[in-house]
Amino acid sequence: xxxxxxxxxxxxxxxxxxxxxxxxxxxxxxxxxxxxxxxxxxxxxxxxxxxxxxxxxxxxxxxxxxxxxxxxxxxxxxxxxxxxxxxxxxxxxxxxxxxxxxxxxxxxxxxxxxxxxxxxxxxxxxxxxxxxxxxxxxxxxxxxxxxxxxxxxxxxxxxxxxxxxxxxxxxxxxxxxxxxxxxxxxxxxxxxxxxxxxxxxxxxxxxxxxxxxxxxxxxxxxxxxxxxxxxxxxxxxxxxxxxxxxxxxxxxxxxxxxxxxxxxxxxxxxxxxxxxxxxxxxxxxxxxxxxxxxxxxxxxxxxxxxxxxxxxxxxxxxxxxxxxxxxxxxxxxxxxxxxxxxxxxxxxxxxxxxxxxxxxxxxxxxxxxxxxxxxxxxxxxxxxxx
Amino acid sequence: xxxxxxxxxxxxxxxxxxxxxxxxxxxxxxxxxxxxxxxxxxxxxxxxxxxxxxxxxxxxxxxxxxxxxxxxxxxxxxxxxxxxxxxxxxxxxxxxxxxxxxxxxxxxxxxxxxxxxxxxxxxxxxxxxxxxxxxxxxxxxxxxx
Numbered sequence: 001x002x003x004x005x006x007x008x009x010x011x012x013x014x015x016x017x018x019x020x021x022x023x024x025x026x027x028x029x030x031x032x033x034x035x036x037x038x039x040x041x042x043x044x045x046x047x048x049x050x051x052x053x054x055x056x057x058x059x060x061x062x063x064x065x066x067x068x069x070x071x072x073x074x075x076x077x078x079x080x081x082x083x084x085x086x087x088x089x090x091x092x093x094x095x096x097x098x099x100x101x102x103x104x105x106x107x108x109x110x111x112x113x114x115x116x117x118x119x120x121x122x123x124x125x126x127x128x129x130x131x132x133x134x135x136x137x138x139x140x141x142x143x144x145x146x147x148x149x150x151x152x153x154x155x156x157x158x159x160x161x162x163x164x165x166x167x168x169x170x171x172x173x174x175x176x177x178x179x180x181x182x183x184x185x186x187x188x189x190x191x192x193x194x195x196x197x198x199x200x201x202x203x204x205x206x207x208x209x210x211x212x213x214x215x216x217x218x219x220x221x222x223x224x225x226x227x228x229x230x231x232x233x234x235x236x237x238x239x240x241x242x243x244x245x246x247x248x249x250x251x252x253x254x255x256x257x258x259x260x261x262x263x264x265x266x267x268x269x270x271x272x273x274x275x276x277x278x279x280x281x282x283x284x285x286x287x288x289x290x291x292x293x294x295x296x297x298x299x300x301x302x303x304x305x306x307x308x309x310x311x312x313x314x315x316x317x318x319x320x321x322x323x324x325x326x327x328x329x330x331x332x333x334x335x336x337x338x339x340x341x342x343x344x345x346x347x348x349x350x351x352x353x354x355x356x357x358x359x360x361x362x363x364x365x366x367x368x369x370x371x372x373x374x375x376x377x378x379x380x381x382x383x384x385x386x
Numbered sequence: 387x388x389x390x391x392x393x394x395x396x397x398x399x400x401x402x403x404x405x406x407x408x409x410x411x412x413x414x415x416x417x418x419x420x421x422x423x424x425x426x427x428x429x430x431x432x433x434x435x436x437x438x439x440x441x442x443x444x445x446x447x448x449x450x451x452x453x454x455x456x457x458x459x460x461x462x463x464x465x466x467x468x469x470x471x472x473x474x475x476x477x478x479x480x481x482x483x484x485x486x487x488x489x490x491x492x493x494x495x496x497x498x499x500x501x502x503x504x505x506x507x508x509x510x511x512x513x514x515x516x517x518x519x520x521x522x523x524x525x526x527x528x529x530x531x
Contacts (some may be wrong), residue, residue, distance in 0.1 A: 120473055130494075132410065133438040136402020136525070137496050138468065138475035143483055146466035154464075154508040201467045201503065248485045249437060249492040254464050 002223030004094045005233035006383070007104075008037025009345035011216040014181040014333035017114045018213035022056060023068040026110040029215030029338065030069050033106070037219045039229060041070040044219070045102035048092055049078050050085035050109040051337030054124045055116065065108060082128050083286065084372035085109060086216060086340035087379035091239050093220040103222045109342075110215040111335035121211060128373045130247040142208050142287065143200035144248070144374040149289035150202060151254035156304030160202055163288035164191045165310045167206045167330055170285065172316070174331025176357040181212040181333030207288040212333030216341025218348075234348045237273070237365070238382035240266030244375055255304075257290075259378025260297035260369060267367070267380040268299075275299030278321060278382075279363030280350045282343035284371040285328040294369050295323070298380070322360045325350070340370040344381065351385045400524050404474040411441035414453065419516045419524040426491060427451040437491040459511040459531040460486030460493060467503050477520075484528055486512055498527040505530075 010032025012018075018025050026049075034041065047069070049062035058064055066076040081088040086109030093105040113121055129139050152158050171186035191206045198204045226233040240263035245251050251258070268274055275298055283298070285291035295306040300321045309315055315323035326332055326346040329339060347366035349355050368381040397416045399408035418425040427436045429443035430450045437456065442449045465484035475481075482497040484506075493514055497506065511531035519525055 127406065130438075131406040132398075134494055135406050136404060137483055137494070138403055138471050138478055138481065139483060140468065140470070140472055142470075143466045143468050147464040147483070147485065150466060151464040151508065197469045199468070199470055203466075247438065247494060249494045251492075254485075 004097050004236045005221055005223060005226035005230070006218055006236065006344070006348050007221045007226050007230040007233050008033040008039070008219035009217070009348045010034070010036055011179060011338065011342045011345050012214050013179045014212040014214040014335055014342070016181060016212060018112055022058060022061065022110060022112050023064055025112055025213060026065050026108055026215045027069065029110070029217040029341070030106070030108060033217035033219050037230065039104070039219070043104055044071055044074060044106045045104050046074050046096065047071045047076040047106040047108060048089040049076060050080065050089040050107065050340070051111050052080060052082050052085060054127070055111055055113050055121070055336070071106065081377040081379070082372040083284065083334070083336050084340055084370040084377050084379045085337045086218070087344070087368065087370035087381060088241070088377070090218055090220065090236070090340070090344060090381060091241060091379065094236055094239060097220060097222050103225045105220045107218040107220060107341060108215070109217070109338040109340060111337040112213045113211045113335060114213050118211065128376070133247055133249075140200065141374065142203050145287040145289055146200040146203040147248070148254055148293065149287070152289060152293065153202065155255050156307070158292065158304075158307050162307040162310065163207055163292060164188055166285065166288040166291045167191060169310065169316060170324060170328045170330035173325050173358055174327030177327045177332055180327045180331050181210050182327070182331045203287060203289070209286045209329040209334040212335045214333060214335035214338040214342065216338040216345060218341050218344050232352045234351045235384050235386070236381065237384045238267035238269070238271030238380075240264060240270065240380040242266070242378045246373070246376055256293045256297045257371060257375035257378060259375050260294060260371065260380065263378040263380040264298045264369070267382045271382040271384070273365060273382065277365050278367045279365055280325065280347060280360050281321060281323045281367040281369065282326070282346050283323055283328070283369040285324055285330050286334055286371070288330065290371065291324065291328065298367065298369060317358065317360050325355070325358045325360060340368070340379065343368045343370055344383070347383050351383060402523060402525050403478055403519060403521070405523070412439045415439055416524055418453065419526065422516050424456040424514050424516055424526045425453045426456055428454045435490045437488075437493050456488070456493065456514050458488070459513055460488040462506065462508055462510045462512055463487050463492065464508060465497060465506055482506070486514065486528055496525070496527050498529045501530060
């Protein structure tokens, strides 16, 4: 059985308040990926549509997208793992191609978060936790990650300043990414502005990613098709996925995400590589602490060693292991269902040498770490140039 | 109640500031709270202690469970104080969510309102106590041991 490659990637600009409907938003990422792949919609054998459904009024969006994008009568269906939906979609596409069911599959991620208020969206996101036993206490995503931050600080001596360095790095690259929702620099003074109370101690406003509207698209193909259609296909070398107890009471680890450790282990093993082989990475920095834990969970640093890695700027573009050189979720924005596809796009562009001002030096192997919920679902994908 | 309609046991709707679930096989949990007891379930087949309580044991796929009372103290695993809350929780702000480790099980909940964050530290011993909320909903809080 041959390999599976990525022959086209695209994403919309990530914005606040997209001035159009969900199908029009999805079109933007799809069109860019189709132009990148230089194929027609008749070449696509199936589509997988990925989002978190609670933000949409449309029930079962896959059919609507397939119609609008000219992907009927080919099969289409919906995949959801909250914030990691489009990485799950990629895994499903890989499986369908590997099984010989289809040759070319389109993975489309989208989210239009702006139709509901920020408080409403926090409440919906909170309901990605255990609604029977946790939500009645008034939980929110930042507060859960804040509990991890507190535990990490207590065990390893990580400080709020260490986390701030991650936010400053994200803003450095957000300014270079024309598709980022937050294109401004961020300073230590802004982060520690006493006028801004913490969102959930010890996390402050700038420790949290920005909600955004956006879409992403990944065109996946069999080895035969990829070689025939694409000059620089990027190959899927490893796929790992895992789940964890929803309720914090069912967990044992609070200084890292068990799903990231497990999914990473699977992906490294499948690809036959280790953390030292990764030349560029996209990690799920929905909060600064999430990136800090990702360094350690993926083996870029030992447990507790993340602060030294960012302190020495080793995760900058010129460092030992560049991470989130597109601004990450913190600056680029986090439109739930579109996020994984956007991370995949960044790594594909990097491996092809098409990273523009964000390009790292000659990467061979890249990694995508995409988390759903508070470490509820974990997907790690390893991509390679050859 | 309309004629011919079955009575619905929706006691679970009484749990927490805002409940998102009203019907559960562990509805008795709410009655125990009203009696001043925080209860979990123990599987009678394999002995596993479950908190939050479950009607079905995933360890051995038995639904033969019995109630036990949460007693003694747990260690504070982590906590966070929220200054923004989701819709429906605005009047409670600020409040701290937390996790206690009792060894055989863990409990997720809130820290008692009268304990300032400066007096909290990871590893400290705390108790779980039932509480009636201002809106007459039932809950529990963590207090100093």
